[in-house]
Amino acid sequence: xxxxxxxxxxxxxxxxxxxxxxxxxxxxxxxxxxxxxxxxxxxxxxxxxxxxxxxxxxxxxxxxxxxxxxxxxxxxxxxxxxxxxxxxxxxxxxxxxxxxxxxxxxxxxxxxxxxxxxxxxxxxxxxxxxxxxxxxxxxxxxxxxxxxxxxxxxxxxxxxxxxxxxx
Amino acid sequence: xxxxxxxxxxxxxxxxxxxxxxxxxxxxxxxxxxxxxxxxxxxxxxxxxxxxxxxxxxxxxxxxxxxxxxxxxxxxxxxxxxxxxxxxxxxxxxxxxxxxxxxxxxxxxxxxxxxxxxxxxxxxxxxxxxxxxxxxxxxxxxxxxxxxxxxxxxxxxxxxxxxxxxxxxxxxxxxxxxxx
Numbered sequence: 001x002x003x004x005x006x007x008x009x010x011x012x013x014x015x016x017x018x019x020x021x022x023x024x025x026x027x028x029x030x031x032x033x034x035x036x037x038x039x040x041x042x043x044x045x046x047x048x049x050x051x052x053x054x055x056x057x058x059x060x061x062x063x064x065x066x067x068x069x070x071x072x073x074x075x076x077x078x079x080x081x082x083x084x085x086x087x088x089x090x091x092x093x094x095x096x097x098x099x100x101x102x103x104x105x106x107x108x109x110x111x112x113x114x115x116x117x118x119x120x121x122x123x124x125x126x127x128x129x130x131x132x133x134x135x136x137x138x139x140x141x142x143x144x145x146x147x148x149x150x151x152x153x154x155x156x157x158x159x160x161x162x163x164x165x166x167x
Numbered sequence: 168x169x170x171x172x173x174x175x176x177x178x179x180x181x182x183x184x185x186x187x188x189x190x191x192x193x194x195x196x197x198x199x200x201x202x203x204x205x206x207x208x209x210x211x212x213x214x215x216x217x218x219x220x221x222x223x224x225x226x227x228x229x230x231x232x233x234x235x236x237x238x239x240x241x242x243x244x245x246x247x248x249x250x251x252x253x254x255x256x257x258x259x260x261x262x263x264x265x266x267x268x269x270x271x272x273x274x275x276x277x278x279x280x281x282x283x284x285x286x287x288x289x290x291x292x293x294x295x296x297x298x299x300x301x302x303x304x305x306x307x308x309x310x311x312x313x314x315x316x317x318x319x320x321x322x323x324x325x326x327x328x329x330x331x332x333x334x335x336x337x338x339x340x341x342x343x344x345x346x347x
Binding site for chain 1: 227228229243245246247248249264266267268269270271272278284289310311312313314315
């Protein structure tokens with residue numbers, strides 16, 4: 001009952017249980033943080049808007065993105081993954097979400113930024129319905145913790161639209 | 168010759184009962200582990216409620232050896248969710264993020280494109296020949312939580328199966344030689 005084997009086993013079990021408990025508490029503490037992120041996106045230019053050879057519309061645009069996500073960081077945060085998606089509807093599809101740009105924010109200091117960039121991923125429709133289309137730009141963020149539950153949320157900004165003719 | 172008979176008798180009478188008891192306790196342990204696993208499958212609604220991250224395509228968020236907890240609900244699949252999916256014909260699940268969603272009006276069917284955070288291009292190279300989109304039935308669950316480093320045990324046992332055999336052998340030996 002007091003051999004080395006028994007003692008090592010008891011110690012290991014206790015250590016693992018305590019570690020699991022600490023991880024759970026660390027994750028739970030994330031519930032108490034107060035979060036108020038803000039963001040603003042402007043479309044600076046529509047660079048290209050064409051119907052491609054495969055019959056689908058493609059848009060290339062330049063965005064001005066200003067965001068303050070510092071309040072999302074807690075002591076249990078490993079990184080925040082942020083991306084911008086264009087959301088719109090077409091006669092064929094009730095919902096389309098196309099990711100235009102994303103970034104990984106590793107620390108709180110990097111979380112307040114302003115950049116101008118063209119879209120990282122191609123904005124291609126299933127079809128050719130984009131002329132004159134109104135769409136929302138949503139800024140999504142995904143908080144990845146050092147341990148435990150991940151949570152995600154978004155800010156929806158509406159009022160953007162594409163030109164009526166190809167260019 | 169009498170003592171041979173005695174030892175044979177003692178072997179037959181004592182060992183069998185002890186052996187059976189130990190075999191049954193081992194069976195109980197294995198079955199309770201199975202029960203817990205199946206219950207997890209029920210609760211999370213996913214066929215594999217816990218997966219190990221095998222590649223570095225989602226770094227720095229998920230490193231090789233992390234464990235992900237999955238949950239599958241009837242909620243529609245939306246951009247930004249981290250999903251685990253199986254490509255037709257391959258049985259290793261892949262954990263990547265959804266970057267494009269096109270959902271049909273009436274049927275609710277959805278075309279999904281995924282990409283690993285750390286990869287340069289999207290996952291079309293990983294999909295089956297000629298497949299451009301994932302559909303709902305490919306997706307096994309959404310990642311909702313994670314534990315770092317714990318999955319290395321599974322990776323070591325899969326990539327160096329000799330360790331698995333050594334471990335099971337040692338466990339078997341421990342069960343047989345223990346007195347209770």
